[in-house]
Amino acid sequence: MRGPVARVVRVALYTLLVFVFAGPLLALLVGAFSRVPDPSRLSLVPSEFTLDNFRAAFERDVLRYLLNSFIVVGGGLLLQIAVSVSAAYALARKKFPGMRLVFLLILSTMMLPEEILAIPLSLVLADVPVIHVSLIGSLLGMIVPVAAWAFSILVMTEFMKEVPVELEEAARMDGAGELRVFWSVVLPLCRPALGVIGIFGFTMIWDQYMLPLLVAQDASQFTLPLALRTLRSDDQVGVGVLLAAALLALLPSVIAFLAMQRQFMKGLTSGAVKG
Structure with a gap:
């Protein structure tokens, strides 16, 4: 299948694959440098940047x-x-x-x-x-x-x-x-x-x-x-x-x-x- 429709389908498929495989790694990276008050909700968008998580980890x-x-x-x-x-x-x-x-x-x-x-x-x-x-x-x-x-x-x-x-x-x-x-x-x-x-x-x-x-x-x-x-x-x-x-x-x-x-x-x- 060729044409604009096929291109859109490929882009959507590649985006889905990247999200599935890279999503957990991105959530890990963002969560390590952010305040995570609710353990059941991890965000892929950085917010409240902090190094306190690493300081607490080093203390342990x-x-x-x-x-x-x-x-x-x-x-x-x-x-x-x-x-x-x-x-x-x-x-x-x-x-x-x-x-x-x-x-x-x-x-x-x-x-x-x-x-x-x-x-x-x-x-x-x-x-x-x-x-x-x-x-x-x-x-x-x-x-x-x-x-x-x-x-x-x-x-x-x-x-x-x-x-x-x-x-x-x-x-x-x-x-x-x-x-x-x-x-x-x-x-x-x-x-x-x-x-x-x-x-x-x-x-x-x-x-x-x-x-x-x-x-x-x-x-x-x-x-x-x-x-x-x-x-x-x-x-x-x-x-x-x-x-x-x-x-x-x-x-x-x-x-x-x-x-x-x-x-x-x-x-x-x-x-x-x-x-």
């Missing part, structure tokens, strides 16, 4: 919770990327007995919901095998379990399979060892995939709720997503304060995506072309 140790989240996501993401690229290189380039079984086990972890893993995970963290150390009540207990993520391993494995083997053979003929080949040849070619797993890994760790709930034993160990539940259950905390804390929880994910957007888009388009 939101900055401490934000710092805890940054520590967990920083340590967890570094470990996750290191484990993912190492495991992917082994799966993509090495042949060993039981490789298909290992690959199947990695895939199976993606099928299990967090609720099923909660009890065995808490038992393991309370008494880590071999070293017999308890990680309950520490930020380290929130970092170690996210060090391996099946999604990141699978993305890196499929991307590394597309790296030409001839490049590695040429490097070995020049005298490069296995570690040098991996670090100087394979890894630089996987930067788009690193952008993809970096963004998804950051978001996955940042949004963790079940894991901090299992590990934290004191409010000082809460991450920001877990602290939002505490603020929501506090009758003395207004909706504006809760929206301000929610905005602080949202911003790092947005900033991480904008910072790694170029590599993320390269990773997506590379996968589309190879597929």
